[in-house]
Amino acid sequence: MVLDPHRWLELRRFRALYESGAMSQRQIAKETGLNRRTVAKYLSGEVPAAPPQRESGALPRQRAVDEVAPLIDAMLRSEILLKGAVIHERLAQEYGFAINYQRVKIYLQEARPRIAGELGINPGELAGLHRRFEVVPGAQAQVDWGDEGRILAHVGIPKVYSFHMTLSYSRDPFCCFTTSQDLATFFDCHRQAFAHFGGVPMSIVYDRTKTVVRRHVAPGEAVPLHPEAVAFAGHYDFDIDVLAAYHPQGKGRVERQVAIVRDHVLAGRAFSSTEELDAAFTAWVPVRRARVHGTHGEVIGLRAIRDHVALRPLPRAPYVVAQRHLRHVGKDCLVAFDANLYSVPARKVRPRQLVEVRVTKFQVILHSTVPDTTGGTLLAVHSRAVGRGARIVDERHWDGLPTGEGRRTTTGDDPRPRRGLALREEDGPLRALLSRAAAARVEVGRRPLSVYDELTGTRPFTTHPSAEEPC
Known part of the structure; x- marks a missing residue:
């Protein structure tokens, strides 16, 4: 009996798991339903020319994922782009199935295109893949923000952001740190980046940030740009390239650079100002340029030379955005x-x-x-x-506003008697209490405490009968 081609392809996918030690030959044989000797023969490098056959008379073995396959298919029919991690989580929480995530992931590679075909959807649109593109020197740069949080909160700065611009051809980076993401700060960071690279790229890629896009529109419609962004781009002679909505892979070079700067410049260090943050990045740039990039395979600094030479020259006067x-x-x-x-x-x-x-x-x-x-x-x-x-x-x-220095004093003794409050001898002490100045001059009688002891018939509280207290 010839093995199902899908099962044969599935066996090929287990090679990486076996070589990494994540699964043994026995586990792979149980998962695929093949004989362990067949699995061992394939994993040893002796790949047969045709798909392996099941032993004659052997009953088909059930995979662990087959038990939950109908549930997975139902989830895909409701949302074809549902992520494998979400499906695995729901199988455990809602249905109580403790299945290995890798088995769910492998099953989805076969099930998603099949379910998509049933629904009449092109499977090629579902893989989340994109075409890798390369550009000529000086043709493009990508821009993005990074949120660095409360890294300077100890000095009274509640929020810090990192601005990133990366040249697409060489991956040469620029970064500076700010306390705001407003329009003026955004384009001032551009001027710093152009000075860092020594020129201006032909186009710059943005996501739909409000400092570039005036308002959001439906997919397929023309994106209205911010007037200051248009004026700035015209002054520096570059084109604005706005990505489609929910398409972050279009500027993956700069998004990767945000994480690299965070790991290599910020992690494990303490700073007291944005100037120190900028200085730390500037000190790290030669280290980055000396590395061989994993994608284009060249030293970043050598490739950056070709990038910088192809940039457009800076204008004589800067454009100040306000x-x-x-x-x-x-x-x-x-x-x-x-x-x-x-x-x-x-x-x-x-x-x-x-x-x-x-x-x-x-x-x-x-x-x-x-x-x-x-x-x-x-x-x-x-x-x-x-x-x-x-x-x-x-x-x-x-200047010219009242300072309050000419106001009359309202506290303390007033030597001038108020009208209608002149004191007379026949007014008596009660009338005198109505005047604060007169009350301040009232003398208080003083007598020894023994007087009160005699009046109440109690023993004195002190052995010093001469002590006097104000009554």
């Missing part, structure tokens, strides 16, 4: 932006007036929406605050 927002002026001449407060001149604004806030990575620039008599709109320029809850004030902006 966020623009409208905010109201408070009664205290402060404008709120990003949970921080910035002052404006009191003589040039009024309460609740709208002003324009232009924000770069390092500065907050405040402009009036209406030009003054000279045609100018600039109100103030401040250094951008780090973190939240800060108040950035130029004291000159409050």
